[in-house]
Amino acid sequence: MNEITPDLSRLERLEGIGCSRKRREDPRFIQGRGTYVDDIHLPGMLFGVMVRSPYAHARIISIDTSKAKAHPGVHAVLTAEDLKPLKLHWMPTLAGDVQAVLADGKVVFQNQEVAFVVADDRYVAADAAELVEVEYEELPAIVDPHKAMDADATVIREDLAGKDVGAHGARRHANHIFNWQIGDKDRTDRAFENAAVTVKQDMLYPRVHPCPLETCGCVASYDAIRGDLTVWITSQAPHVVRTVVGLLSSIPESKIRIVSPDIGGGFGNKVGVYPGYVTAIVASIVLGRPVKWIESRNENLTTTAFARDYWMTGELAADTDGRIKAMRVNVLADHGAFDACADPTKWPAGMFHVCTGSYDIPNAHVSVDGVYTNKFPGGVSYRCSFRVTEAVYIIERMIDVLAQKLGIDKAEIRLRNFITKDKFPYHSALGLDYDSGDYEPALRKVMKAVDYDGLRAEQAAKRADPNCPTLMGIGITTFTEIVGAGPSKSCDILGIGMFDSCEIRVHPDGSAIARMGTISQGQGHQTTYAQIIASEAGIAASLINVEEGDTSTAPYGLGTYGSRSTPVAGAAIARASHKIREKARKIAAHLLEVSPDDMEFDLDQFRVKGDPARAKTMKEIAWAAYNNVPEGMEMGLEAVDYYDPPNFTFPFGAYLTVLDIQKRTGEIKVRRFYALDDCGTRINPMIIEGQIHGGLTEGFAVAFGQELPYDEQGNVLGGTLMDYFLPTTMETPHWETDFTVTPSPHHPIGAKGVAESPHVGSIPCFSNAVVDAFAHLGVTHTGMPHNSYRTWQQLRALNIAG
Amino acid sequence: MAKKTAVSFTLNGSTVDVLVEPRELLIHTLRDKLAHTGPHIGCETTHCGACTVDLDGQSVKSCTILTVQCEETQVLTIEGFAKGGQLHALQEGFMQEHGLQCGFCTPGMITRAYRLLQEIPDPTEEEIRYWMAGNLCRCTGYQNIIKAIQYAARKLRGEVVETSHPLMAEVSL
Numbered sequence: 001m002n003e004i005t006p007d008l009s010r011l012e013r014l015e016g017i018g019c020s021r022k023r024r025e026d027p028r029f030i031q032g033r034g035t036y037v038d039d040i041h042l043p044g045m046l047f048g049v050m051v052r053s054p055y056a057h058a059r060i061i062s063i064d065t066s067k068a069k070a071h072p073g074v075h076a077v078l079t080a081e082d083l084k085p086l087k088l089h090w091m092p093t094l095a096g097d098v099q100a101v102l103a104d105g106k107v108v109f110q111n112q113e114v115a116f117v118v119a120d121d122r123y124v125a126a127d128a129a130e131l132v133e134v135e136y137e138e139l140p141a142i143v144d145p146h147k148a149m150d151a152d153a154t155v156i157r158e159d160l161a162g163k164d165v166g167a168h169g170a171r172r173h174a175n176h177i178f179n180w181q182i183g184d185k186d187r188t189d190r191a192f193e194n195a196a197v198t199v200k201q202d203m204l205y206p207r208v209h210p211c212p213l214e215t216c217g218c219v220a221s222y223d224a225i226r227g228d229l230t231v232w233i234t235s236q237a238p239h240v241v242r243t244v245v246g247l248l249s250s251i252p253e254s255k256i257r258i259v260s261p262d263i264g265g266g267f268g269n270k271v272g273v274y275p276g277y278v279t280a281i282v283a284s285i286v287l288g289r290p291v292k293w294i295e296s297r298n299e300n301l302t303t304t305a306f307a308r309d310y311w312m313t314g315e316l317a318a319d320t321d322g323r324i325k326a327m328r329v330n331v332l333a334d335h336g337a338f339d340a341c342a343d344p345t346k347w348p349a350g351m352f353h354v355c356t357g358s359y360d361i362p363n364a365h366v367s368v369d370g371v372y373t374n375k376f377p378g379g380v381s382y383r384c385s386f387r388v389t390e391a392v393y394i395i396e397r398m399i400d401v402l403a404q405k406l407g408i409d410k411a412e413i414r415l416r417n418f419i420t421k422d423k424f425p426y427h428s429a430l431g432l433d434y435d436s437g438d439y440e441p442a443l444r445k446v447m448k449a450v451d452y453d454g455l456r457a458e459q460a461a462k463r464a465d466p467n468c469p470t471l472m473g474i475g476i477t478t479f480t481e482i483v484g485a486g487p488s489k490s491c492d493i494l495g496i497g498m499f500d501s502c503e504i505r506v507h508p509d510g511s512a513i514a515r516m517g518t519i520s521q522g523q524g525h526q527t528t529y530a531q532i533i534a535s536e537a538g539i540a541a542s543l544i545n546v547e548e549g550d551t552s553t554a555p556y557g558l559g560t561y562g563s564r565s566t567p568v569a570g571a572a573i574a575r576a577s578h579k580i581r582e583k584a585r586k587i588a589a590h591l592l593e594v595s596p597d598d599m600e601f602d603l604d605q606f607r608v609k610g611d612p613a614r615a616k617t618m619k620e621i622a623w624a625a626y627n628n629v630p631e632g633m634e635m636g637l638e639a640v641d642y643y644d645p646p647n648f649t650f651p652f653g654a655y656l657t658v659l660d661i662q663k664r665t666g667e668i669k670v671r672r673f674y675a676l677d678d679c680g681t682r683i684n685p686m687i688i689e690g691q692i693h694g695g696l697t698e699g700f701a702v703a704f705g706q707e708l709p710y711d712e713q714g715n716v717l718g719g720t721l722m723d724y725f726l727p728t729t730m731e732t733p734h735w736e737t738d739f740t741v742t743p744s745p746h747h748p749i750g751a752k753g754v755a756e757s758p759h760v761g762s763i764p765c766f767s768n769a770v771v772d773a774f775a776h777l778g779v780t781h782t783g784m785p786h787n788s789y790r791t792w793q794q795l796r797a798l799n800i801a802g
Numbered sequence: 803m804a805k806k807t808a809v810s811f812t813l814n815g816s817t818v819d820v821l822v823e824p825r826e827l828l829i830h831t832l833r834d835k836l837a838h839t840g841p842h843i844g845c846e847t848t849h850c851g852a853c854t855v856d857l858d859g860q861s862v863k864s865c866t867i868l869t870v871q872c873e874e875t876q877v878l879t880i881e882g883f884a885k886g887g888q889l890h891a892l893q894e895g896f897m898q899e900h901g902l903q904c905g906f907c908t909p910g911m912i913t914r915a916y917r918l919l920q921e922i923p924d925p926t927e928e929e930i931r932y933w934m935a936g937n938l939c940r941c942t943g944y945q946n947i948i949k950a951i952q953y954a955a956r957k958l959r960g961e962v963v964e965t966s967h968p969l970m971a972e973v974s975l
């Protein structure tokens with residue numbers, strides 16, 4: 001960080017950390033000049049379309065592609081049989097499982113990929129896809145994960161027959177994937193036996209979909225003469241894709257270029273590798289022409305990367321004052337037909353073990369079982385870091401359940417159980433080391449801002465009035481996130497540590513280029529990254545060009561998801577900037593003929609201590625770096641940093657919402673939502689606020705409308721935007737934002753990451769408010785989504801609805 | 803292969819002639835044949851609004867209309883907004899009020915908001931919310947989009963406008 005009190009006018013010119021700098025990426029987007037994957041047109045490009053299974057579970061008797069192949073304009077029709085000689089009919093998943101690229105012998109979920117048709121354009125490809133004749137023999141489908149574990153349940157994954165050990169240890173059943181346990185079971189059980197009060201609650205976190213507005217897709221282009229493969233792809237982790245493509249295709253990584261251009265939202269949906277990418281690449285290699293594959297919305301919603309689907313049972317043990325003694329959690333996780341979860345390899349249930357939340361819970365034990373069902377695979381961390389959403393949901397619901405049982409106010413019970421400031425760094429019962437936090441002032445600030453006591457008084461008055469047409473609910477969450485994956489000692493993807501990288505080159509004129517291993521999907525990296533460099537290296541942000549997403553130019557990095565860009569890549573930027581600054585210090589000292597120790601950094605220049613008139617600006621230093629450096633020093637001014645964080649970061653927040661439920665109809669109106677976030681050092685407040693708005697809106701959607709239901713045969717009932725709820729301007733509430741700042745002690749600039757907090761924190765806040773509206777009637781939980789119909793049923797059950 | 807039909811229409815002020823199959827959707831003609839990739843495809847089922855264009859003075863989701871229906875029409879896409887190096891007030895508003903993140907919905911949003919301001923130069927927040935409900939955004943939470951439209955409305959009415967974000971730095975285009 002800077003050594004001297006800054007001169008504000010120069011600081012403003014630098015557009016550094018803390019300023020609401022306008023976004024560099026906006027001019028192209030507002031003029032329709034972004035470059036998303038589907039905008040890429042190459043000469044001779046063909047278009048690929050998937051033929052998909054209508055059944056959730058069926059044996060493939062035969063596939064006849066002859067009519068499709070004979071259709072004018074068709075260049076290839078690929079099936080598993082065509083991929084077999086290339087050993088590409090199955091691919092590894094991020095979770096240590098394998099997934100059929102094109103169905104091999106049988107299909108295990110509806111809309112599974114069966115054949116890939118490549119034709120002159122999307123219309124011809126769609127016509128020809130209709131001509132592929134597949135004969136199926138339907139098998140019973142398993143849609144309920146509990147039934148998947150019945151002794152006589154149909155075996156979904158015949159390819160795993162006889163394998164009683166999976167990637168994460170023993171399997172108990174043909175449809176069992178893993179059991180993952182963490183915490184001290186015996187101590188936790190004893191604490192429960194001795195506790196004055198215990199509570200227990202079942203809850204389902206339904207299957208939802210991240211649903212970015214742009215679907216997934218790619219353009220693969222193989223140059224047979226050069227032997228080069230270029231793939232433009234909607235990927236949140238382009239470098240890992242390069243490694244995977246290299247491993248699968250046997251083309252050396254040096255000959256593969258993966259480009260993630262502009263991406264129309266990711267939210268976890270664009271982390272994995274999907275069959276369409278593989279088939280497009282194969283088709284391009286086979287045909288020697290570029291091949292484009294772009295998903296339809298229906299394909300996106302029904303085949304790529306669901307999230308959640310956690311059947312959870314939570315238990316808390318406490319004394320009569322509400323001080324929590326222990327937590328027990330059991331989860332049955334429905335992973336669909338292939339375990340394709342985007343979790344760090346070492347943790348089959350991701351970072352779910354942050355489920356003790358913001359509270360000082362001395363004993364805890366968690367057990368998660370993953371099972372196969374006939375549903376599409378994925379299990380991605382949708383706008384959260386590897387299952388944090390589920391973790392925060394269960395603790396924030398459970399603490400309300402406990403408060404209700406004890407008759408303690410929901411804010412008060414939180415204040416009694418918070419990990420206090422003096423306990424940081426805090427070692428949790430489930431083995432995490434929370435870096436920093438200051439929870440109480442955050443909650444108190446929110447309570448004051450919304451007049452919490454006033455709201456509770458209003459609620460009490462409404463409860464006392466039988467003629468009041470509405471029920472009023474107040475929801476609180478005080479959550480702790482875990483982001484910044486992550487330390488390579490605990491996180492990797494397919495064996496590659498989850499570090500991130502930054503390379504900065506300062507040009508002779510003092511402007512610079514920074515290349516990154518991350519990739520923005522709307523987070524505004526080009527803007528904020530330059531702000532970090534501005535503050536840390538003294539180069540005005542407007543002179544810095546940030547490039548991402550091209551594996552041919554950027555250093556290897558693990559990409560953007562799980563709010564890891566600022567905590568990991570942001571740290572790499574700061575450290576690369578510091579390397580630049582240290583070299584600049586030596587050059588400045590050389591130019592002024594003093595010792596480097598006598599130089600001090602002042603925003604955008606180095607000056608002689610005690611003689612501020614003698615100074616060299618970064619601009620002058622940059623020029624000198626190319627013509628006049630100290631003897632023995634390498635020319636140039638550049639630095640690269642691969643940052644492997646020592647720990648995760650733990651942003652937190654306190655959210656409060658007030659809603660009114662129409663007794664007659666079950667309609668819910670969110671009256672107020674107040675979100676206070678603490679993400680440590682704030683780089684660009686405007687962008688942070690925007691991310692919070694977005695995360696809250698996605699949280700609102702999950703809480704009140706989203707789910708991917710299935711019927712008994714395994715048909716997805718939410719496959720279009722007609723059925724799958726994305727909120728519009730009409731439903732979306734007004735958001736109020738606030739903040740406190742508790743920097744991370746181990747991050748070079750103290751930043752923690754923010755974009756997922758609002759999603760993670762708001763969903764239980766909404767649920768808590770809905771349940772709170774019914775709490776005086778003895779209701780302890782109602783399932784999501786809290787749509788009007790479900791709420792109306794609840795009202796009917798309680799004899800309230802008209 | 804189906805027989806092709808010649809269609810002519812005006813695209814952002816210039817006449818275009820294009821050969822299409824009768825079943826071809828306008829969005830595909832614009833994007834694949836006429837290199838206007840500003841309008842995006844988010845659903846192809848008329849739900850998301852990413853493909854919105856202005857057609858003869860009406861907002862139209864270009865995934866919902868056949869190109870052959872566009873004979874002799876006037877089509878305005880996002881590419882037609884900035885004139886002579888000058889941004890349209892709406893484009894400026896979206897940037898000043900941080901009305902976008904990934905930018906995928908933005909061309910459709912701006913095009914729809916343009917029609918709104920043609921019809922109602924001084925819309926209330928309720929009117930904006932009502933008019934924009936056919937355009938989905940997954941990133942912004944809409945609040946800043948509403949502010950962006952209000953910014954543009956004020957500017958187009960000749961008022962002096964300031965952004966609600968205390969911005970320190972200007973971005974040069």
Ligand code: FES
Nearest residue numbers: 844846850851865
């Ligand atoms: S692509 Fe036309 S409305 Fe979604």
Ligand code: FES
Nearest residue numbers: 903907939940941
């Ligand atoms: S800015 Fe991403 S969808 Fe609107």
